[in-house]
Amino acid sequence: MPAFAPVDEQLEYISKGTAEIIRLPELRERLERSRATGKPMRVYAGFDPTAPDLHLGHTVLLRKLKHFQDLGHTAIFLIGDFTAMIGDPTGRNVTRPPLTEEEITRNAGTYLDQVYRILNPEQTEVRRNSEWFSRFSAADFIRLSAKYTVSQMLEREDFHKRFQEEKPISMHELLYPLAQGYDSFMLECDAQLGGTDQKFNLMVSRDIQRAYGAALPEIVVTTPLLEGMDGVQKMSKSYGNYIGIAEAPREMFGRIMSISDDLMWRYWELLTDISMKGIEAMRREASEGANPMLFKKGLAQRIITDFHDEAAARQALDDWEKQFQRHEAPDDVELVEVPYSEVRAKGDSEADLVRLDKLIARAGLAPSASEGARLLTQNAVRMDGEVKKDPIVAWQVGRDCVVKVGRRMKRVRVV
RNA sequence: GCACAGGUGGGUGAGCGGUUAAAACCGACAGACUGUAAAUCUGUUGCCCUUCAGGGCUACGGAGGUUCGAAUCCUCCCCUGUGCACCA
Numbered sequence A: 001m002p003a004f005a006p007v008d009e010q011l012e013y014i015s016k017g018t019a020e021i022i023r024l025p026e027l028r029e030r031l032e033r034s035r036a037t038g039k040p041m042r043v044y045a046g047f048d049p050t051a052p053d054l055h056l057g058h059t060v061l062l063r064k065l066k067h068f069q070d071l072g073h074t075a076i077f078l079i080g081d082f083t084a085m086i087g088d089p090t091g092r093n094v095t096r097p098p099l100t101e102e103e104i105t106r107n108a109g110t111y112l113d114q115v116y117r118i119l120n121p122e123q124t125e126v127r128r129n130s131e132w133f134s135r136f137s138a139a140d141f142i143r144l145s146a147k148y149t150v151s152q153m154l155e156r157e158d159f160h161k162r163f164q165e166e167k168p169i170s171m172h173e174l175l176y177p178l179a180q181g182y183d184s185f186m187l188e189c190d191a192q193l194g195g196t197d198q199k200f201n202l203m204v205s206r207d208i209q210r211a212y213g214a215a216l217p218e219i220v221v222t223t224p225l226l227e228g229m230d231g232v233q234k235m236s237k238s239y240g241n242y243i244g245i246a247e248a249p250r251e252m253f254g255r256i257m258s259i260s261d262d263l264m265w266r267y268w269e270l271l272t273d274i275s276m277k278g279i280e281a282m283r284r285e286a287s288e289g290a291n292p293m294l295f296k297k298g299l300a301q302r303i304i305t306d307f308h309d310e311a312a313a314r315q316a317l318d319d320w321e322k323q324f325q326r327h328e329a330p331d332d333v334e335l336v337e338v339p340y341s342e343v344r345a346k347g348d349s350e351a352d353l354v355r356l357d358k359l360i361a362r363a364g365l366a367p368s369a370s371e372g373a374r375l376l377t378q379n380a381v382r383m384d385g386e387v388k389k390d391p392i393v394a395w396q397v398g399r400d401c402v403v404k405v406g407r408r409m410k411r412v413r414v415v
Numbered sequence B: 001g002c003a004c005a006g007g008u009g010g011g012u013g014a015g016c017g018g019u020u021a022a023a024a025c026c027g028a029c030a031g032a033c034u035g036u037a038a039a040u041c042u043g044u045u046g047c048c049c050u051u052c053a054g055g056g057c058u059a060c061g062g063a064g065g066u067u068c069g070a071a072u073c074c075u076c077c078c079c080u081g082u083g084c085a086c087c088a
Helices: A007-015 A024-037 A056-070 A081-086 A101-115 A138-145 A157-164 A171-187 A196-211 A249-257 A261-271 A276-287 A292-307 A310-325 A356-362 A369-377
Strands: A020-022 A042-047 A074-079 A124-128 A191-195 A219-223 A335-338 A353-355 A381-383 A392-394 A400-405 A408-414
Touching (some): A020 A196, A024 A219, A042 A056, A042 A171, A056 A074, A056 A191, A056 A219, A081 A171, A138 A171, A191 A196, A196 A219, A249 A310, A261 A276, A261 A292, A276 A292, A353 A356, A356 A381
Parallel strands (some): A042 A074, A042 A191, A191 A219, A335 A408
Antiparallel strands (some): A020 A219, A381 A400, A400 A408
16 A cells, blocks of 8 residues: 555645535544554445436546545445435435345446446445444434434425425435434544535534544535536436436547537536646637637547547547538448338338338337427438438338438338 | 315426317427537427328326316315324
């Protein structure tokens, strides 16, 4: 284990891309202590085993965890398998069906596969909170609840708001932060990471640790919530504005290119290791006339390199330029076969006639045939580059051609 | 348990017996313009059948009912909130 870097250096590295560090002086102390004793800090972040598809938004936090690892500290990846059974902490949804043991194990597995694209497995301690909670008795839970008061709970903005608006707040939601705090206590961690939306819960953790007699409460590090592709709401699967880390390079490239210029700087900050200075420099260049698209291409390549490799990033760039800047069809458009019987147009012509609206629905280029018909009237459909308006088109069975609907395209063969 | 207020399309939210596939706004999608950016303008925005035309079927928490006709009225049920009661 190499010696720890000077504390100031560590602090700078940790600070980039965080929203808030509660208590910075305490963090400094701990870093100093770990440097003196040679003992790494224990840094923890908790995860719900219910979201197996990670997206870039999740990686902001994971990257921060990785930064601690880079500095030689221990990252604790806590799977909230027990708390997942309690249910949804946001209260938006009705209680989800409890996950079975196998489901949790499977989810955790796919989770880790993805997480290890960022974290160093060697320096990661994977834990589950069922370790302690499965042995927690009802009495223990009541004792835990006794550590906190209702008015303390209502300080949380979300609860406060819902309380005022006469919206439901379930009891189990109040237990959630407590359980999370107990996790911190059991893990004996020095710091906990979470998104800014978790700040309240993280602060509760400090209180719980104290209440259970921990010598020092953990340091809280919050990371900003990354905006999704819309640039407004946080990236989330339910808003459909996410870029998944398991997506194919080309897909990823396209999505990154479609974010707004403003948002791009945010992505540079939270998703790359380029220093703020470097980002400012690019920004200045752009404001002085450089085409921001060039920087966006650079961003896309960097991110793709992180999750795939450099060659893939290079290829994605080439493909993108070919397809969108030179308007050429890429050579490996996805091929879909569509049975003739499902798209045949009724007619007495001797040629094979196909209903285009149905065809694009069947090929997955539109959600329904009705929608397909609408797209047709909007000049959104092209066959081999040629705009089609008429839903009936001659199409010999066995032949394939590139069908483009808006931005999406597929090679379709009628069989 | 009782009373009151609510439950409408992806979201917010109108409608309160027919002209309502359901206003408006947002979002989403498409077209123009571009750098697959933003902004702007235009159009579309339940499903299915039908080569424009036209037709059919679902939809306003759930189930029944009243009506020629219900998202709109009645009954019961479910869910949410508030107040009261009960319990402590």
